Amino acid sequence: MRSTASTWAFTSRRPRHLLAATAAFLSLTFAGAVWPQSAAALPDGTDDTSSVESSNAQVPVGVTAGVAVFDRQTGTFTEQLNASTQFRSASIIKLLLALDFLWTRGPDYTVPAADRTRLNAMLRSSDDNAANHYWSHYGESAIVNRMTSQLGLTDTAPPPAGQEQMWGYTATSARDTVKIYRYLLDRAPAPVRDLIMGNLRQSTRCASDAFDQHFGIAAAFDRPWAVKQGWSGGATGFGPGTCGPASAASAPADVSGPSAPTAASADLRRPALHTTGTVGAGDRSIVAVFSLHPDGTSYGKAFTDIGRLTRSLTVPGASVPSGKWYGTWSSGVNVREEPLIGDGNVLTRLPAGVEVLVGCQKKGQVVSVPPYTNEWWAYLPQYGGYISNIYISHPDNQLPDVPLCSSQQ
Template sequence: MPRWNRPRPVAALCAVAMAVITALLSPTVTAAADTASPSPRAAAGLTVPAGVTAGVAVFDRQTGTFTEQLNPAMQFRSASVVKLLIALDYMWNRDPDYEIPAADRAQLNSMLRSSDDDAASDFWVRGGEGAIVSRMAYELKLQNTNPPPDGQDDMWGYTAMSAADTVKIYRYLLDQAPAPVRELIMGNLRQSTRCSTIDLFDQHFGIASAFDRPWAVKQGWSGFGGRENGTCPSAASVQGGEAADVDVTHPALHTTGTVGAGDRSIVAVFTLHNTGTPYGKAYTDLGRLTRSLTVPGGVRPTGTWFGTWNSGVNVRDGATTGSAARIKLPAGVEVLVGCQKEGQTVSVPPYTNQWWAYLPQYGGYVSNIYISSPDNQLPDVPLCRSQQ
């Protein structure tokens, strides 16, 4: 019988039970201090912004070596990164050639592409909640992965994971999983949507903003509020929830996945931020950290990074306030500017500005009045060609 479809032996079930007991008797998340100093550097180029606690692992599949490691075994609450394990567990005892019910496939697609929490919660309950994590930790030989704490079994986002274990998960998917399983999970991660389906957050941070495609990503975020803090134009809830004895005070933002042709590099970056850190700042800090990494096969996007100010800034189809809005920028987020052109004059007293910046990663424009630069026209940014 193929390994993927075989029943679990008694010894395995005992090991799972022991893993559950161990998890319930030990803390699952390492907290960040509000006065945290920058984490120690794993390499000269790796930059961890002040106030950020990070766990990092970058694995080059071509050479079989790590190019970056920083606190790789440190445990973080997983937020939505645990959805990788939820999907794997769903598929584990199925014949890979068995047709997945259409409703389940739709939920898997939405959970993996658009971080659908409702879909994750459904599979979580059906799979026995924390038992999912214990089974997958046993099968994949994960060292720093534990179910949510006792009494918080429904909080799948409080599963403890590390950067090192996340690299193991992706290595399994890419090198050992049956092709239908690999195609289902990795295929969906390659089609990651900018907007999450539930809490409306812009989820193309970290890997997705630091590198040009091809990439595949599964992101995670928790502690930034709910739908009212989202930036996308459609629909609803909050990842994770709250519970007393798990660190929910410090916002968490994680980026994981693969980068480059043939999934050359596996990247896992877990971060905790000081209490009260806005989503846009955490988004920017994680982006700066990710861009500082040595990632073989990764291609950096062309353009110049600038900070922004104000909240609710629209990215529009054209360089006018009457053009359709695509998305709102997370407040204060750093953006990549590809070019600029003159358009409708925008006034935010005492300032006026007729220049607009084209943001290639959003496919639209923002008024330069919201770009953090002293002059109306951005320095060292070329003019847009007529078709842009």
């Protein structure tokens, strides 16, 4: 999420002249358009703007988090922590970009082939070029104002005046994100729901900018899940992405946006990592976790911390994957199809220092990183491949609490 996206959110009260201009824009541009069943009135009577918070979330030291978990079966929140706190949205705004575009396609919601390609890339692989297209062609901040009004969002605000082109400056909260998903699942027309949620269920591990986006929800729980993630390196940047084979990891360094005016309710500098979506059969739980990390935090460390936070949450309907979590060291560690070194068997590369789930281990080719050698390899079920145990942060060559792989693995 770089380009105009990987920056900061900005919060402010919208001046009256902006509200009036937005209203005029709506009346001119969408005359006669009907947005089905405004989400301001929730069908089950649940007040999801409640300020009462309760959470068992284990927030890593130095991390600032906003959390909301909503159980659609009971109509209640199981987790709320700083649920109304505003964070810079990064690519979570892409949910609103998609919704806003589809609004204009009613009543049959036919999507041209070119737009379907853009939407698929934007929602599955968080493609920034697609987001730039919708932001610039459909009114920039007016998009946020339209969606805030139509969905009854209370904590979402557009970028500041003079920086309207920076869609990553949009501010939002965990509870507003829950509202967006509740609209999608319970009130959106079927074609809208199917297009957006269908793409989120097909989230690609490697985003279009070569960052591994299967952190948080995607790493903490077994499928079925659907996710839309967001990341922004802040003032110091996350560096280049490494996801995919080495030849694919050519994305430029994370681009920090210009300094934005400070707002008391939104941190504009620290690295951000957000995980949102649904978990469990029938999309039982909606999960929104927003996080800010200390300046200089690596992507692998932020990836690990939001993973630990997400795994600590009470998420009804969730299934936890089996295995043991271990830290890794070194950068650009290859995940391979088989436990041997070869140019053609690299599946992807890990973020530096990230924590991984190890399902089993087996002997393979001896790997040497002086003064160490190791013939044991760890199978990572969430990646479908192996890394040498030499890169696992454990003093023993063979991990003591991990079973041997079967002959099929």
